[in-house]
Amino acid sequence: xxxxxxxxxxxxxxxQVEYAAEAVKQGSVxxxxxxxxxxxxxxIKRNAEELSSYQKKLFAVDEHVGLAIAGLTSDxxxxxxxxxxxxxxxxxxxxxxxxxxxxxxxxxxKAQLNTQHYGKRPYGVGLLVAGVDDSGPHLFEFQxxxxxxEMLACAIGARxxxxxxxxxxxxxxxxxxxxxxxxxxxxxxxxxxxxxDRELTVENTSVGVVGPKEPGKxxxxxxxxxxxxxxxxxxxxxxxxxxxxxxxxQVDE
Amino acid sequence: MIRGGEMNEDAWLKIKWVKNVPNYLxxxxxxxxxxxxxxxxxxxxxPQAWGRPRDDVYGAYDPSYMQTNGPNQHTQSPIVTGTxxxxxxxxxxxxIAADNLASYGSLARFTDVKRLRTFAESSVVGFGGDxxxxxxxxxxxxxxxxxxxxxxxxxxxxxxxxxxxxxxxKYLQKLLYRRRSKFDPLWNxxxxxxxxxxxAPFLAAADLLGTAFSSPSLATGFGSMLAQPIMRRLxxxxxxxxxxxxxxxxxxxxxxMKVLFYRDARSLDSYSLAIVTKDGVELxxxxxxxxxxxAFADRIKGYGTQTV
Numbered sequence: 001x002x003x004x005x006x007x008x009x010x011x012x013x014x015x016q017v018e019y020a021a022e023a024v025k026q027g028s029v030x031x032x033x034x035x036x037x038x039x040x041x042x043x044i045k046r047n048a049e050e051l052s053s054y055q056k057k058l059f060a061v062d063e064h065v066g067l068a069i070a071g072l073t074s075d076x077x078x079x080x081x082x083x084x085x086x087x088x089x090x091x092x093x094x095x096x097x098x099x100x101x102x103x104x105x106x107x108x109x110k111a112q113l114n115t116q117h118y119g120k121r122p123y124g125v126g127l128l129v130a131g132v133d134d135s136g137p138h139l140f141e142f143q144x145x146x147x148x149x150e151m152l153a154c155a156i157g158a159r160x161x162x163x164x165x166x167x168x169x170x171x172x173x174x175x176x177x178x179x180x181x182x183x184x185x186x187x188x189x190x191x192x193x194x195x196x197d198r199e200l201t202v203e204n205t206s207v208g209v210v211g212p213k214e215p216g217k218x219x220x221x222x223x224x225x226x227x228x229x230x231x232x233x234x235x236x237x238x239x240x241x242x243x244x245x246x247x248x249x250q251v252d253e
Numbered sequence: 254m255i256r257g258g259e260m261n262e263d264a265w266l267k268i269k270w271v272k273n274v275p276n277y278l279x280x281x282x283x284x285x286x287x288x289x290x291x292x293x294x295x296x297x298x299x300p301q302a303w304g305r306p307r308d309d310v311y312g313a314y315d316p317s318y319m320q321t322n323g324p325n326q327h328t329q330s331p332i333v334t335g336t337x338x339x340x341x342x343x344x345x346x347x348x349i350a351a352d353n354l355a356s357y358g359s360l361a362r363f364t365d366v367k368r369l370r371t372f373a374e375s376s377v378v379g380f381g382g383d384x385x386x387x388x389x390x391x392x393x394x395x396x397x398x399x400x401x402x403x404x405x406x407x408x409x410x411x412x413x414x415x416x417x418x419x420x421x422x423k424y425l426q427k428l429l430y431r432r433r434s435k436f437d438p439l440w441n442x443x444x445x446x447x448x449x450x451x452x453a454p455f456l457a458a459a460d461l462l463g464t465a466f467s468s469p470s471l472a473t474g475f476g477s478m479l480a481q482p483i484m485r486r487l488x489x490x491x492x493x494x495x496x497x498x499x500x501x502x503x504x505x506x507x508x509x510m511k512v513l514f515y516r517d518a519r520s521l522d523s524y525s526l527a528i529v530t531k532d533g534v535e536l537x538x539x540x541x542x543x544x545x546x547x548a549f550a551d552r553i554k555g556y557g558t559q560t561v
Contacts, residue, residue, distance in 0.1 A: 095423035096450070099415065102404055134415065134450070135405075218451060 017115050017122050020071075020144035024126035027070030029157035030057055031189045032128040032139045033167070035177045038211030039130035039137040041068040042186035044157075044193070045204050058208040058225045062087035064097040065131030066208045066223035070157035071144075072124035079107050079123060100131050100138040104148045112146025126156045132210050132220060155189060163189040180234070183207055187238050200235050207231050331383035331440040333357050335368045336519045337476030338379035339509050340444040341484050342454040342469045342494045343502035346530035347446035349377050349456075350506050352514070353538070354521035355384045361521065369525045371534045373398050376418040376447030377527045378425070381473040382461065383440035390425070390439060397424070418447025418455040418529075422465065430463025438462070442473035447529050454494065454529075469494050472509075475517040480509035499528065511542050515549075 030043040043057035055073060060066050061083045069076040086106055090098035107127075114120045127142040141154045153174060155163035166189040177185060186207070191200055207230075210223035297303070306314070333355050340349040355363035368380045370391055378394065380387040397416075405415040416424070422445035432439045442460040449455040457467040469491055470484035487505045488494055506526065514520045522542040528535040 093424055093427050094416065094420040096416075096420045099404065 017145050020122035020124045023124035024071045027157045029160045029193045030068035031155040031186045032130045033153040034137040034139045035182050036175050038179050040182045040186050041130050041208040043206045058206045060223045063222040068128040070126045075123040075125040099133045104140040108146050108148040159193040162192040166192045205231050333384040337474040338381045338444045340446050340456045340471045341502045343497040347454045347456050348502045348528050349379050349446040350526040351379045352521040352524040356519045369527050379444040381442040386439040419449045422457045426459040426465040
């Protein structure tokens, strides 16, 4: 029987987009969560070799927005620079923080266009965009196809399914979490994705957070990426706690 | 210049050349200055002649140099104009007013032109200056409001309007500045009244150059000279805003509109007045000046045909 070369399993019918989506899964995992007040991004950084430095995963876009990347860092740079410019121009022309939904729809359109023109290729990177605007905290997932969705919690990158399982299980707790508790949830979700005998260290863990300085008040504590010694206390605070137990097994004391 | 040596033929040629210097290289001007005591022609009251080369120095302008197919110039000056806009902050909001007249030069041409415009049911823009540019801005703002409404309708929390008065003012200022940089200014002076992101009263001005400033009370045009001092008696500084009630502010602004009608020949006794608070915009478009007193009029001297 005659068979053609078309891959009918393909969802988008465009291989290039599928491959780009695969590139996202090759990247190390990033997790994002929002509460009623804060938006948090956490990430595992990878180093090319033992003696090399770790690749950055979290970036501040503007005072009120940050992003986490999984996939091709160089493509993320293009999107990040674009978003930084758009945020600055919004501050210049309107004197306000750019609404996250507007910002994300801009990169969404930009990415979708790349899937539609010959000579162009999709961005090989997935993003989590988190921030706080006038309508409160938001988290968006961005995919190379141009698909963007608002999420309550999300994880993308290698073995991110494990993190998503954790997030789904604890989803009800997130809305009322304080800043540090939300970060701890993020780190526990990260921990789920780790392979045997790997663990969260001050070298490989990044934490980004944005939210009000004081509860319920407007001045924002600008989005800040915490690395190295800054994340030590958070990592220690989730060391050997029961909530992180693989399949949710309770460990007898 | 010939230095030393005897004069050879070359040098002689040079002298001849110097002698043949054309008229325009000569130091002496072909237009000698006017004789002492001659009346200078430069003092003119025709605005079109201001800043142009003086005929008595440079000769009359030769119109044959003029391009017949130049750019449109009718957008480069105001034609039909509105006069002052007044605004004043009070404890819970802002009051803003402008009369309903559009003048054609000194002719009171249109007597029912509304110069206050609401934006997103939460801010008011008052327009002074060219009326056609006001109409352009009005359409532009309608478009902006629609775009913003679409952008904010999908967000979960649309309780507060996405563009507050501060955002709107900054946008208009940038728009005006961009147009003046194209040498095609929008010939307006604007007041924007509303609330800022924290819910505090917001009042700011922007003009055709893109200049922007803010104050507890503001007035454009003639109002900046005639009404501003009166309003400042009530709100001299930002701190005093908190002690001014809505009634006080409205009364003061109405009084200023009256003073403007007395003294500004391009004004009208029918006006619009808007009050912005957290509850929204209250817009009155057909207010009439009340309790006018022209008793002062016969004491005014120095204008018109009187000889005293």
